[in-house]
Amino acid sequence: MPETATPIQLSQIREPSLVEQTIRERIEVNQQKKEIKNADLGHEGDRAFFVVDLGQVYKQHQRWMIELPQVQPYYAVKCNPDPRLIMFLSKLGVGFDCASVDEMKLVLNLTPDPSRIIFSNPCKSDYSIRFAADAGVGIMSFDNLDELEKIKKFYPGAHLLIRIFASDPTALVHLESKYGASLDSTMTLLRRAFALKLKVVGVSFHVGSGAGDVAAIGQAVKDSSLVLEEARSVGFNPHILNVGGGFQDSNFELISNALRTALERQIPNNITIIAEPGRYFARNAYTLACTVIGRRQVCNGLMDMIYQNDGVYAYTTSTSTSFNGFSNLYPTVYICSEATVSDLI
Structure with a gap:
């Protein structure tokens, strides 16, 4: 588990109101660059950029500690x-949920403590399992028999979480068709793991990204309680429950209350509870500053068409594609005095 958080002074955190000021400062710097004779800015002079407000991350962490103090967060690196975000979360004592070798390498290069990583991908390549073993990443998940055979071959000492089926019909991104063992298959998986002399230390689930159904949370925790008991009956000593991700800024208190209630009713006090928040920490901390590079008047349309220097094949890919469940972007326009369109970046 992650070690005690390093204290961070509130004075180190920038206020959200400074985001606009930071954008304006960047514009002024680039305007000064353009005044240099024969300066060749190349692509740098026409590039969109992010303004990162780590104060928002800090506030979300404080909010988490108030609402879910018994749940240790592991940030979903994907x-x-x-x-910079990973380093900051590390200082706050947050662990890291990794789904690939590249993500594990990134975290280990920044915070070289493998005990702060869980390898949560239930379907892993042989190489990634060997990498986790060599790096000392101890906890990983599984949801099928083939995965158990691979783990036995390449990392028999791993501490395993059995991932079970969970579904929130209101979630923005559904995962139930991709991951999670059904309740009628969990005993078979647990018995096979025991026969292979593997170490099942807990249960995990994920109701889907952007969760909103409190009943789905309650059902997933109830199912987890049943599987924890199954693991005990087989001969394991499970002590971890991973409640996954799906946390949102907009309904965090509602979901947290439902999760707390379910945990208090269904899960023994000696079980360590962890979670995998991702967008909860990152979404409000990043502001993309891009330039309007052109306008086309539409004769028969209600609105003109505006073109900018960033699109679905660049920074906004993960937020604009239907795969990730977030199809709408809501830009804020900042009018900068004494600046032409070409001066904005």
Whole structure:
């Protein structure tokens, strides 16, 4: 588990109101660069950029500690692998949920403590299992028999979480068709793991990204309680429950209350509870500053068409594709005085 958090002074955290000021400062710097004779800015002069407000991350962490103090967060690195964000979360005592070798390498290069990583991908390549073993990443998940055979061959000392089926019909991204063992298969998996002399230390689930159904949370915790008992009956000593991700800024208190209630009713006090928040930490901390590079008047349309220097094949890919469940972007326009369109970046 992650070690005690390093204290961070509130004075180190920038206020959200400074985001606009930071964008304006960047514009002024680039305007000064353009005044240099024969300066060749190349692509740098026409590049969109992010303004990162780590104060938002800090506030979300404080909010988490108030609402879910009994749940240790492991940040889902796949959500946003920005090294600055990872370092900051590390200082707050947050662990890291990795789904690939590259993500594990990134975290280990920044915070070289493998005990702070869980390898949560239930379907892993042989190489990735060997890498986790060599790196000392101890906890990983599984949800099928083939995965158990691979783990036995390449990392028999791993501590395993059996991932079970969970589903929130209101989630923005559904995972139930991709991952999670059904309740009628968990005993078979647990018995096979025991026969292979593997170490099942707990249960995990994920109701889907952008969860909103409190009943789905309650059902997943109830199912987890049953599988924890199954693991005990087989001969394991499970002590971890991973409640996955899906946490949102907009309904965090509602979901947290439902999760707390379910945990208090269904899960013994000696079980360590962990979670995999991703967008919860990253979403509000990043502001993309891009330039309007053109406008086309539409004769028969209600609105003109505006073109910018960033699109679905660049920074906004993960937020604009239907795969990730977030199809709508809501830009904020900042009007900068004494600046032409070409001066904005």
